Amino acid sequence: MKVTFPHMGHLWLVLKAALEGIGLEVVVPPPCTRRTLELGVRHAPESACLPLKVNLGNFLEAKELGADTIVMAGGVGPCRIGYYAQVQREILRDIGCDYEMVVFEPPDVHFSEVWDKVKYLNRRPWQEGVRGVILAWQKACAVDSLEQELQQLRPREAKPGQADAVFQRALRELDAAGGRGEIKKIVKKAKSEMAKIPRHTSGPVLRVGIVGEIYTVLEPMVNLNIERRLGVLGVEVVRGLFLSRWINDNLFKGLLPLPGHHPEKTAPPFLNHFVGGHGWESVGDTVTFARHGCDGVIQLAPLTCMPEIVAHSVMPAVQEARGIPVMTIYLDEQTGEAGLQTRLEAFVDMLRWHKGRKAAQSF
Amino acid sequence: MKNKKWRLGVPRALFYYYYGPWWETFFQALGAEVVVSPPTSKEIMDLGVSLAVAEACLPVKVYYGHAAWLAGQVDALFVPRLVSVEKKSFICPKLMGLPDMLRAALKPCPPIIDTTVNLARQPEEGLAAAVQGMARALGVKGSRVDLAMAAAEARYHAWLAGQQQGDSMAAADCREEEPASGVYRSSSSQGKESRDALQIGVIGHGYLIYDQYLGMDIPGKVKRLGGKVILPENLTTLQVEKACRRLPKRLYWTLGRKIMGAALYLMEQENVAGLIHLTAFGCGPDSLVGDLAERYARRRGKPFLLLTLDEHTGEAGLNTRLEAFMDMLYRRRSA
Numbered sequence A: 001m002k003v004t005f006p007h008m009g010h011l012w013l014v015l016k017a018a019l020e021g022i023g024l025e026v027v028v029p030p031p032c033t034r035r036t037l038e039l040g041v042r043h044a045p046e047s048a049c050l051p052l053k054v055n056l057g058n059f060l061e062a063k064e065l066g067a068d069t070i071v072m073a074g075g076v077g078p079c080r081i082g083y084y085a086q087v088q089r090e091i092l093r094d095i096g097c098d099y100e101m102v103v104f105e106p107p108d109v110h111f112s113e114v115w116d117k118v119k120y121l122n123r124r125p126w127q128e129g130v131r132g133v134i135l136a137w138q139k140a141c142a143v144d145s146l147e148q149e150l151q152q153l154r155p156r157e158a159k160p161g162q163a164d165a166v167f168q169r170a171l172r173e174l175d176a177a178g179g180r181g182e183i184k185k186i187v188k189k190a191k192s193e194m195a196k197i198p199r200h201t202s203g204p205v206l207r208v209g210i211v212g213e214i215y216t217v218l219e220p221m222v223n224l225n226i227e228r229r230l231g232v233l234g235v236e237v238v239r240g241l242f243l244s245r246w247i248n249d250n251l252f253k254g255l256l257p258l259p260g261h262h263p264e265k266t267a268p269p270f271l272n273h274f275v276g277g278h279g280w281e282s283v284g285d286t287v288t289f290a291r292h293g294c295d296g297v298i299q300l301a302p303l304t305c306m307p308e309i310v311a312h313s314v315m316p317a318v319q320e321a322r323g324i325p326v327m328t329i330y331l332d333e334q335t336g337e338a339g340l341q342t343r344l345e346a347f348v349d350m351l352r353w354h355k356g357r358k359a360a361q362s363f
Numbered sequence B: 001m002k003n004k005k006w007r008l009g010v011p012r013a014l015f016y017y018y019y020g021p022w023w024e025t026f027f028q029a030l031g032a033e034v035v036v037s038p039p040t041s042k043e044i045m046d047l048g049v050s051l052a053v054a055e056a057c058l059p060v061k062v063y064y065g066h067a068a069w070l071a072g073q074v075d076a077l078f079v080p081r082l083v084s085v086e087k088k089s090f091i092c093p094k095l096m097g098l099p100d101m102l103r104a105a106l107k108p109c110p111p112i113i114d115t116t117v118n119l120a121r122q123p124e125e126g127l128a129a130a131v132q133g134m135a136r137a138l139g140v141k142g143s144r145v146d147l148a149m150a151a152a153e154a155r156y157h158a159w160l161a162g163q164q165q166g167d168s169m170a171a172a173d174c175r176e177e178e179p180a181s182g183v184y185r186s187s188s189s190q191g192k193e194s195r196d197a198l199q200i201g202v203i204g205h206g207y208l209i210y211d212q213y214l215g216m217d218i219p220g221k222v223k224r225l226g227g228k229v230i231l232p233e234n235l236t237t238l239q240v241e242k243a244c245r246r247l248p249k250r251l252y253w254t255l256g257r258k259i260m261g262a263a264l265y266l267m268e269q270e271n272v273a274g275l276i277h278l279t280a281f282g283c284g285p286d287s288l289v290g291d292l293a294e295r296y297a298r299r300r301g302k303p304f305l306l307l308t309l310d311e312h313t314g315e316a317g318l319n320t321r322l323e324a325f326m327d328m329l330y331r332r333r334s335a
């Protein structure tokens, strides 16, 4: 059995550690590229949401590397993600791509089913599996902490790209790391290297919060590397969605006491109910970012993403009440780099002008 | 507020087409004056398109139009937050945020009665809470609420039974004061129906199929092309649910199950010539449910036509596709 899984940003590094921990041979799909997207788009329903398409591309590319089993998460609504696996299975069948699919459904009804699936996959003594999961979790936290460092550094480094180079190297090292001590060492080394990168400014820069649908927020191929682009434009990016949080919320069902989102506290009166996906968080985080003095917010979403369309629809009220500019960007296979870059530049110019005016007024 | 006679606006869009009779009877029994917006027109659709975000689906835009049309003439709008209308099922994330979306878009916005309807976990408690919430919004409590609910249920079930028999297809039909002029009725106006009429399943959300302007009256068109239309609401719940049980995983969308169940059931009927799926561009649930239905139909060799609507859809193009489809079905039969 050679297992593979869908890509989402750096999630592969974590899943790989966990699955190898239970003794499975893992085929990490090739990193998402235009080709991945095109493969997915060719076979997926036209109006399916983007993550379904890209993930289908991942499966097809992993097949080329010999994968024969897909491990992925399911869901029971209200959004589409819970039915991805069902549609993808039928598509793969129709195009003659032979895969076994192991779909983990939320264990609210059939905890025993989840148990059976893990037992079915597991090839090792339990203690080792547990060790693998802990290792995976530590890697997720390491990636998140380095990425936050990276977000601060990007707008300040003298030569764009240096911090990213350190980060990419650290990712490769983390992938190979086999224990907690090693992970700590890698993080420490990367952070000290980042600290040495020459900067053109150490002062305040524009700060923009990124909110939106998790996949478009975390997958650089799909958002056309928006965080890096903003960094080059001199913008520090902050966001509320991180790998470790997603894993805690979705895979551990919030068992770990992480500082969580509290959209039920932050999103009303603008949005008063959960709306599936991350729509509620998008609104709540926008309010939080406004309170923390961010200069603007960018909302990312796959085209036709239902929860984000709801969030987008109430954003004018948030902007008006909290005085924070929000730009919504829908992404799909048609999104071009030039168009995105132009919109980002215009938005950043506007924020800068806004900020300058505010500063002038306060004198 | 107890003695106030409320003028309550109910947009004739989205779930009005599923629960209109219930809502109207209930609110009227509580002493409110219910104002339902007129059937969708170009004016209403344009109004909605101008107010909603461009990326929203057409049914939601049309809903905005109806709400805006009513906004200036009522004391309050009834825009329930429809999370779930049955156990372990949902409708659509957009309907979970609809009241908030309207508040951000309508200027000025009248008070919105946004009772949450959530039957996903505990159907009985959820329904009771929703009913109490709706009554409380009008300042009514006690036994009057129970009576109003009983009246609403009675009217609703009579209407549903009528739908199943195919004599009353649209929610609009239940409004006695508005004779269903031009509203599609299958048995009474199936004048041209002959023994060899092609049976066509038309599947899709009620608010597309029964809204003649928004949905471009596909059932009527099929009929005029000599077809006999079968709609999801003509089937029994049992037929639909039984067909759905064959899916490897339970479908958690209420309307998705209706569509999928009807599609699966109809594609197995020898005498059904083909299926037409009417959908809105950008509809999330339909993008998956419709794709699966089409796949299954293709595997069974049952002709399947997907018609996607948005505000730019031209009626001429739609007619052409429909005619070509019907022609193909006729040729298939004579072959």
Ligand code: SF4
Pocket (backbone or CB within 6 Å): A049, A050, A051, A079, A080, A081, A082, A213, A276, A277, A278, A302, A304, A305, A306, A307, A308, B284
């Ligand atoms: S949240 Fe958006 S991207 Fe995710 S399943 Fe729902 S519609 Fe698709």
Ligand code: SF4
Pocket (backbone or CB within 6 Å): A306, B057, B058, B059, B060, B091, B092, B093, B094, B095, B205, B280, B282, B283, B284, B285, B286
């Ligand atoms: S179910 Fe589809 S058509 Fe209906 S509101 Fe949701 S996205 Fe729009």
